[in-house]
Amino acid sequence: MSGRLEVMKTYKLYINGAFPRTESGRSYEITSNKGEFLANACLASRKDLRDAVVAARAAQPGWAKATAYNRGQILYRIAEMLEGRSDQFAQEISLQTGASAKESLQEVSDSVDLLVWYAGWSDKLPSLAGSTNPVSGPFYNFTVPEALGVVGAIAPIDKPLLGFVAAIAPILVSGNTAVALASSTAPLSAISFAEVVATSDLPNGVLNILSGQQNELAPWFASHMDIDGLDISGLPVDQHGAIKEAGVENLKRISAFTKSSEPGRILAFMEAKTVWHPIGN
Amino acid sequence: MNFEYAAAPESRSVVKIDPVYGHFINGKWVNGSAHFNSINPATEEVLSSIALGSTADVDAAVKAARNAFDKSWSKLSGRERGKYLFRIARIMQERAREFAVLETLDNGKPIRESRDVDVPLAAAHFFYHAGWADKLEYAGVETTTTPHGVVGQIIPWNFPLLMLAWKVAPALATGNTVVLKPAETTSLTALLFAQVCQQAGLPDGVVNIVTGDGSTGSAIVNHPGIDKIAFTGSTEVGKLIARAVASTNKSLTLELGGKGANIVFGDAAIDETVEGIVNGIFFNQGHVCCAGSRLILQESIADEVLEKLKRRMDKIRVGDPLDKNTDLGAINSAEQLAKIRELTAAGEAEGAGRWSTNCVMPDKGFWFAPTIFTGVTQAHRIAREEIFGPVLSVLTFRTPAEAIEKANNTPFGLSAGIWSEKGSNILWATQQLRAGVIWANTFNKFDPTSPFGGYKESGWGREGGRHGLSAYLKGSAK
Numbered sequence: 001m002s003g004r005l006e007v008m009k010t011y012k013l014y015i016n017g018a019f020p021r022t023e024s025g026r027s028y029e030i031t032s033n034k035g036e037f038l039a040n041a042c043l044a045s046r047k048d049l050r051d052a053v054v055a056a057r058a059a060q061p062g063w064a065k066a067t068a069y070n071r072g073q074i075l076y077r078i079a080e081m082l083e084g085r086s087d088q089f090a091q092e093i094s095l096q097t098g099a100s101a102k103e104s105l106q107e108v109s110d111s112v113d114l115l116v117w118y119a120g121w122s123d124k125l126p127s128l129a130g131s132t133n134p135v136s137g138p139f140y141n142f143t144v145p146e147a148l149g150v151v152g153a154i155a156p157i158d159k160p161l162l163g164f165v166a167a168i169a170p171i172l173v174s175g176n177t178a179v180a181l182a183s184s185t186a187p188l189s190a191i192s193f194a195e196v197v198a199t200s201d202l203p204n205g206v207l208n209i210l211s212g213q214q215n216e217l218a219p220w221f222a223s224h225m226d227i228d229g230l231d232i233s234g235l236p237v238d239q240h241g242a243i244k245e246a247g248v249e250n251l252k253r254i255s256a257f258t259k260s261s262e263p264g265r266i267l268a269f270m271e272a273k274t275v276w277h278p279i280g281n
Numbered sequence: 282m283n284f285e286y287a288a289a290p291e292s293r294s295v296v297k298i299d300p301v302y303g304h305f306i307n308g309k310w311v312n313g314s315a316h317f318n319s320i321n322p323a324t325e326e327v328l329s330s331i332a333l334g335s336t337a338d339v340d341a342a343v344k345a346a347r348n349a350f351d352k353s354w355s356k357l358s359g360r361e362r363g364k365y366l367f368r369i370a371r372i373m374q375e376r377a378r379e380f381a382v383l384e385t386l387d388n389g390k391p392i393r394e395s396r397d398v399d400v401p402l403a404a405a406h407f408f409y410h411a412g413w414a415d416k417l418e419y420a421g422v423e424t425t426t427t428p429h430g431v432v433g434q435i436i437p438w439n440f441p442l443l444m445l446a447w448k449v450a451p452a453l454a455t456g457n458t459v460v461l462k463p464a465e466t467t468s469l470t471a472l473l474f475a476q477v478c479q480q481a482g483l484p485d486g487v488v489n490i491v492t493g494d495g496s497t498g499s500a501i502v503n504h505p506g507i508d509k510i511a512f513t514g515s516t517e518v519g520k521l522i523a524r525a526v527a528s529t530n531k532s533l534t535l536e537l538g539g540k541g542a543n544i545v546f547g548d549a550a551i552d553e554t555v556e557g558i559v560n561g562i563f564f565n566q567g568h569v570c571c572a573g574s575r576l577i578l579q580e581s582i583a584d585e586v587l588e589k590l591k592r593r594m595d596k597i598r599v600g601d602p603l604d605k606n607t608d609l610g611a612i613n614s615a616e617q618l619a620k621i622r623e624l625t626a627a628g629e630a631e632g633a634g635r636w637s638t639n640c641v642m643p644d645k646g647f648w649f650a651p652t653i654f655t656g657v658t659q660a661h662r663i664a665r666e667e668i669f670g671p672v673l674s675v676l677t678f679r680t681p682a683e684a685i686e687k688a689n690n691t692p693f694g695l696s697a698g699i700w701s702e703k704g705s706n707i708l709w710a711t712q713q714l715r716a717g718v719i720w721a722n723t724f725n726k727f728d729p730t731s732p733f734g735g736y737k738e739s740g741w742g743r744e745g746g747r748h749g750l751s752a753y754l755k756g757s758a759k
Contacts, residue, residue, distance in 0.1 A: 128422045133746055135728035136405065143732050143748060228737070241528025248523040250692070251516075251535070251738045263422045264756055272748050274732050275711050277721045 011039045011187070013048060013211065014194035016055035017204025022212075023047050030188060033098030041187050044212035046220045049179065052208035053226050056150045056177035059205030064147045064175030066203075068123035075119035075173055077200040079112045085196065086112075089189060093161060096186035111165040117261055118169035125174070125266055138279045145270040147175030148253060149228035152221040154214060156234035160186035164193060166260035167231050168207060174270050179208045179227070181218070183234070187211035222246035222254070229253040229269040286598070289605040291392045296383045298469065301330040304338050304492060305475035307345035308485030313338065317494070319468055322389035323602050323611035323646040331468045334493030339460065339500040342489035346431040346458040347506055349486030354458050355428070363414030366453055368481040370407035376477070377401065380470055384442055385602045387469040389611030389647070390565055392603050402727060403446035406745075409729035410450035413750060417455060421747055424754040428456035429532055430508035432753065433501040435522075436471075437514045438464035438613050439568040439669075444513055445471050447744045449488060450729075455753040457509070460489045462501055464514075466614050468492040499525075507531060511752065513570075515667075516693070516738050523741075534742035534752040536570065536734055538667040539695030542688030543573030543724065544710065546681070547581040549700035553722065555589045558673070561698055561724035563597060563609055563651055567671040568617070570739075571696035573724050575664060576653075576675045577684050583677050587655065591636065594651045599640040609671060612647040621649050621670035628654045628663035633674070659690055667693070681706070685713040694736025698724045717743070 011030075012019040024045035030038045042048075063071070082089065086108045093104035126145055133141040151171045156163035160183040171178045182190030194209050210217065214235060221230055222243045232243055233256045240256060247254045255268040303312045313332020320327050332338070354362070373380065380403075381396040390399070417426040432452045436444040441463055452459050463471035471490050478488050491497060495518075502510055502525050509532040512522050516537040526533050543561050545554050561573025578586055602610035612618045629635050633654040642648040649670055657664050657674040664674050678684040688697055697716040701707050707721045717735045720726060727733065727745075734743035742752045 125422070131732075131747055133728065133730040133732070135726070135731050137726070137728070139723065139726060141728070141731050143746060245524050245527035248520050248527065251520070251523065251537075251741065253741065267422070271717065271736050272732050272734070272743050273711075273717060273719065273736075274746075275719045275721065276723055276726050276731070277707070278723050 009039070011041050011191045011211065013042050013044055014191065014197070014207070014209040015048070015052045016208065017198065019194070023051070030096065030186070032095050038095055039188060041191070041211045044210035044217065046217070048210055049217060049220050049224065052179040052210060053150060053224060055205035056179050056208055057226055059203055060147070060149055060177045063177055063203055063206045066175070068126065071173060071175065072119045072122035074201050075115055075122065075169060078196060078202065079115035079119065081196040081200050082108065082115065082193070083112045089161060089192065092188050092192060096160060096188055097158070107159060107162045111162045114162065114165050114261055115169055118173045118266070121263065121266060122173045125263055128263070129267055129270070133274070140277045140279055141274065143272050143274045145174070145267065146273050148269045148271055149176060150226060151176045151178050151229040151231065151269045152224070152227045153178055153180040153231040154218055154221065154234040155180055155183055155190060157183050157185055160189035161193065162260065163234060164190045167233060170265035171231065171269055172207060174266050176229070176269055177206045179210065179221075181214065181221070182209060182211045184212065184214050218243055219246055222252065223249060225250045227252060231255060231257070233257045286606045288601070290601060291382055291603045291605055293382050293386060293603065295379050296386070298329050298383070302468070302472050302492065303332050304334060304342065305472065305488070305490040306338070306342045307489065308479065311338070311341070313492070317465070319387060319466065321386050322466070322613050323643070325645050328387060329469065331492045334462065334491035334497035334500070336500045338491050339497060339504055342460045342491045343431060343504050343506040345486035345489050346460050349484055350430050350458040353484040354487050355456055359415030359417060359456070362453065362456060363411045365481055365483050366407050366411030366414060366450060369477055369483070370404045370411060372477045372480050373400070373404040373407060377404065380442055380473060382603070383473055384470050385610070387467050388438065388441055389602050389613050391607040391610045392605055393607065394565060399440055399443045402729070403443045406446035406450045406729040410454035414454040417750070417754065420750045420754070424751040424756055427755040428753060429755060430457060431506060432457045432459050432509045432511060433504065433507040434459055434461040435498045435501060435510070435512045435514065436461065436463055438467040439565060439570070441467035442470040442474065445474055448511055448513070451744070451749050451753050452511070453487065455750060457753055458487045460491060460501060460507065462491050462493060462498055465494045502526065509533070509753070512536070519740065535740040536744060537738065537740045538693055539570045539572070539735065539739050540575055540665065540667055540691045540693045541571055541573045541696040541698065541716070542575045542577050542714070543698035544577045544684045544688055544700065545579060545582065545586060546684075546699070546701040546706060547579040548702045549582070550702060551582065551585060551589060554700040555586065555593050557698065557700060557722070557724045558590055559593055559597070562673045563671050564725045566609055566612055566649070568613060568669055569725065571718060571725065573696070573698045574668060574673060575688075576673055577687055578675060578677050579684070580677050580679055587675065590653070594638050594653070597638060597640070597651050599642055599648065599650065601643070609651060612649050612670060615647055617669065618647040618649060621668055621672060624663055624666060624668045625652060625672055628657070628661060628674070631661045633657045633661055633663060659687060665691065681710065685710065689713075689715045692738040695739035696720065
């Protein structure tokens with residue numbers, strides 16, 4: 001490294017396909033597990049969350065209208081982009097968490113594989129989760145799963161990349177748009193992940209990423225009237241009750257999960273729509 | 282020519298109503314400590330004295346349900362559980378007329394509806410779910426086959442027996458035991474259902490029925506021995522329940538209010554559409570959470586539809602619910618009538634045009650004439666709030682996109698209707714509408730095989746079909 005000073009990255013938010021700083025002008029220091037300075041991350045505010053929700057809401061109808069094949073290919077493309085940058089992501093995970101190089105590389109590989117797994121669900125889950133219903137009468141009757149709308153996600157503190165991917169992939173694959181809060185202590189992986197997303201043809205606003213404090217932002221996620229669902233897997237269990245209570249005002253669909261790969265994670269943020277039509281001439 | 286109908290009353294001799302009822306706990310009748318009257322809303326005659334369930338009554342019912350779950354119900358194979366449900370379905374069919382007359386007396390709905398809709402559908406729900414009991418491993422990608430345990434169920438007064446069936450049948454089929462509270466004004470068919478459980482030989486404590494009011498419901502919601510709550514009723518109460526259980530381990534499903542949009546496109550078959558509009562809002566006196574209470578007409582055909590609708594509405598026969606020719610029965614309670622009057626007064630005060638039919642209504646009981654409001658804007662209370670009565674708010678649109686925008690402009694998302702002769706237009710609108718049940722060229726159709734439930738503030742979860750089972754089985758999410 002002698003003679004050359006490293007160009008360090010400024011970690012920002014990811015809202016509507018752009019990389020803005022927080023409107024609050026606040027930042028907080030991210031350190032390695034040994035206490036060394038790594039970066040000043042944006043300390044996102046309630047206003048940043050609201051801006052992100054506006055972007056997510058605007059992007060939602062278009063993303064839901066994209067074909068399942070198209071959504072699957074875009075999620076797969078994200079996996080491709082991530083795979084190509086495995087070393088960089090592994091290094092970043094190790095720096096933040098102190099995980100060994102091998103462990104970090106495993107986390108990246110798992111994240112890539114998880115994206116591929118969810119990508120494949122896009123055009124399969126609707127046939128498994130839908131039904132045609134043999135009603136007693138001259139009607140054609142069917143039920144289809146449909147994206148919920150805008151879904152928030154509080155990513156877990158540990159596993160800064162895998163936990164984040166496990167939160168957002170099942171939300172996005174069905175046609176929801178997402179506003180996700182990165183790991184509060186290790187947000188750099190999620191912010192770097194935004195660079196992967198930005199080169200994967202995911203339409204602007206479909207995934208919005210904030211860095212900041214869970215304690216500050218989670219209640220605003222819960223009470224926001226234009227967020228339809230919320231994944232609180234990343235929050236400590238003792239906070240779930242208060243968050244669920246705050247989400248009642250718009251009967252937000254709130255769930256927490258223990259497994260990273262399960263179709264239930266997708267279905268938790270889908271609605272079932274039943275359609276009746278008479279048969280006759 | 283004058284086509285007057287002669288009176289054609291259904292005989293009430295088929296039902297025997299006890300002067301006083303207790304709770305049905307652990308397979309036995311248990312005396313209540315306090316009582317309230319259940320009246321016939323068409324005559325204000327007192328039908329019976331109903332026990333007001335206390336915290337102690339609820340506690341006894343929960344203990345009985347837990348004991349039954351641990352000792353008998355969870356030990357049975359799915360096949361044997363299913364056979365009990367088949368028995369219940371059959372006994373309900375055998376006693377169908379009794380249920381229908383009792384429902385009409387207690388609720389005020391026309392005998393034609395209780396006889397042809399409520400009771401047969403309730404029996405069908407038990408028959409359908411009976412067959413699931415030994416096939417749960419095939420039920421879907423999102424559930425386990427493990428029941429919650431003891432389920433607390435709180436149901437509304439608009440379809441008393443049918444809502445009981447929607448709740449109890451899937452709960453038992455999946456292996457749960459039940460503490461059910463019928464609505465305060467309509468307990469009688471639930472109490473008759475308790476007799477059906479006895480005739481079916483259902484093990485003691487598998488179904489417990491505690492009658493009462495909101496305080497009884499609250500005791501169920503807050504009882505620590507209950508694993509899951511299922512509620513059908515208003516969005517307001519649904520939110521109270523959701524807050525009450527937020528910090529507990531109780532699962533919760535909610536089927537709440539609605540403000541259903543019924544969209545009529547310019548190419549619709551007008552006469553069929555008019556029938557559908559009438560069915561959409563005047564079925565069951567409009568006491569229907571999924572009623573088509575906002576009629577959204579394309580401007581090109583609005584005048585024609587309204588003229589034909591008014592002509593059709595004038596033929597709606599309002600009166601004695603036990604008369605087999607009656608189309609529109611009594612409003613369920615004085616309280617509900619006051620609510621309908623308050624909201625319709627607000628409709629007039631806010632500037633909408635009111636039109637009601639000239640029907641002659643009985644002197645006693647609670648009645649409200651079929652009513653429409655024209656010139657309604659989206660800001661009016663009658664376009665935003667659930668009236669839960671025979672009152673239709675009419676809005677108009679020019680472009681399909683405007684129709685969808687107006688239809689979706691509500692915090693509710695339970696039902697919607699589409700009237701159009703063009704298949705691609707129907708499917709397009711179906712995709713755009715944010716509602717859990719869409720009726721295209723029909724309205725207010727229900728079936729045990731067909732999942733029912735709402736988007737947004739109309740609820741959590743579905744009832745009926747494969748989807749409805751998941752509410753009563755443990756999932757992987759918390």
